Amino acid sequence: MDSHERPIREFLEAHSAAAPAGQKRADGTGKNHWSLELAMHIESEFNIILSDTDIDVLDRADMDAVLKTVMVRLGSGNGAS
């Protein structure tokens, strides 16, 4: 498995098991705080900083979309200090 894919897939699998897909968004406020947790996980794993727009992409919790976002950020050299 690609070294970038594994941390994301493990997170998505872990949270899918803990909360079925439909519940990810319905955490009370109607806002998707779940994607913030994923964003935090990704930043921590890859030492990058995501924009709020990137975080919107994570709302979809779709592996390909998430991976693409990560790769773009890694490619842009927008690493965290």
Next chain:
Amino acid sequence: MCGICGTVRTHGHEAVDETDVRRMVDVLRHRGPDAAEVLTGREVILGHARLSIIDLARGHQPMSTADGRLRIAFNGEIYNYVELRAELQNLGHAFRTESDTEVILESYRRWGTDCVSRFNGQWAFALWDRAEKTLFLSRDPVGIRPLYYTVYRGNLLFASEIKALFQHPGVRRAFDASGLAQAFTFWSPVAPHTAFDSVYQLEPGCSLVVSTAGEALPQGPLESTRHYEHSFGRIPALRDGSIEENIERFRDAFTRAVQLRFNRSDVPVGAYLSGGIDSSVTTGAISRSTPNPLETFSLAFEDAEFDESRYQKQVSEALGTSHHSIRVAYADIGRVFPEVVRHGEQPILRTAPAPLYLLSSLVQGSGYKVVVTGEGADEMLAGYDIFREAMVRRFVARNPDSERRREILLRLYPWMERSPAHAPAFAKAFFSQSADLNDAALSHRPRWRTSSTLLRMLEPEFGAPPPGTVEDALLADLPSAFSEWKPLEQAQYLETATLLSGYILSAQGDRMLMAHSVEGRFPFLDPDVMRLAASLPPRHKLMGLDEKHILKRTYADMLPREILSRPKQPYRAPDAPAFFANGQSPEWFSELMSEKSIREAGVFNPRAVNGLLEKCRRSAGIGMSNTDNMRLVAITSTMLLHHHFVRGTGASPDASHRTPVETVTSAIEK
């Protein structure tokens, strides 16, 4: 488990004699009620109070080798002694007992001071080598077993507890202002320091060799050698492993750790069961390995805010244990608090050790000497809120202008959605704590700042170092690899270096257990489990905000789902209500905390203390802030320390139950 003490006469003076060491053993009898002995020689005196657990008939101490060259006073257990014994026998070593103590002696004979790197266990010992004229002292990797020392007229005095050192009339009994400042910042003094002037503790994971051939020992902490360094990311296979692979590795290591701690005993072993995941997993892993019902012991609280008995019952029923419980009321905590502090020997900022003192009494009363507990899981596998909070603060600090990022607080504390009125104020307070991404202590800075507000309550004349001094000193002494570790690992290191050894395993662990002659065993602190946990990718411990992720995944099939998915409830106990509930204070409290008493002790500002006490009285201790609760308990415990150890010597007022200490004036030098 036992109590050890003694002296080595490094300077040729007989400043400490057999009578002194007998008194030292005498105050350690709660650690070892089964036997007590003093072994006297010209250059060294060893004292031992024994709690018999392995080789009940022949494991007496201090123990000597057949040739008389080596003598040891040992507190603890070497769990892999069976394997080491077999290895040594293959190398030609002969044994006279089945004890782990003798394995230490022969291991030392074979491998010298490096022998400790082969031990899987919890230990503090003093080993006299007549041929080398040296005393070898050592302490286990994370400091499960205590070992204190002081230097008196150039001679070393050592003991399992500080109160034993204070039985020598020449040893000065006074607070150490830096040690107290550490306690009021990190929740405990940091080794080698203690709360007392010129009294030191051997650092966890360190050894010390004292030679009688040398000069008189200097004052101050002695130079020790590190035999264990808690480090991260050292095993590439784990670091790069998938969660599935690492679950299997963790299961194997933890199962071995549990079995070693459950099976290596000649007396029955029970388990603590809090209702949380750690002790439930430990209890479950034991239950799987024994056909007999395991005896489990729990705390219940009258105050529902602290009570977890519903979960304890659920786990006990699911695992089929024979369960015992003790119910704790506010007044119980207030009643035993002076003894809790006398045993703990350091300021405490929470009353949490007091119920554990009562729990070990229940274990003792049930005829048990050994319990396995879940201690260490939160540190090794990132279970505490401080790790999750640090991750969130770091996330927000990476883009502080993003309002959206701040909403992650609702994921960290879902209860905020149910009380939206409090949410903005809480969020403001939470994020107002600066989070400098370059700060090595980003994770711990808020806790340290809150705790160290206690320093403002001190009298200026007491001489405490200025705020920030002890924090700077701690950070200046970090391992060289610290900066290479991941942020979560850095936070885990700080937690382990401060709170685990100094408080969780000490004032709340060893001391509360040994107060009633009970030994604690901690499979999460097995060296193989610790090394494994330290090499896991951080996400396998903290997956997003899911703490102890790998532990939950590994044992998902063993525990009720409600136990696995319940939010972590940190172990806490009522603080201010223990001293003020229903407008009543314990008898001892009023005199101890009077303005006269505070003034005479010279530690705290009497006006500041009086203001705090007034606030407590007005509310009967209910609804006090976190900071005020902490201040109250810290001041009360420090005043009790002053009463017990500065004005007195720390000896128990009740010595009626003790049997005499047997003295063997042995020809150690033959």
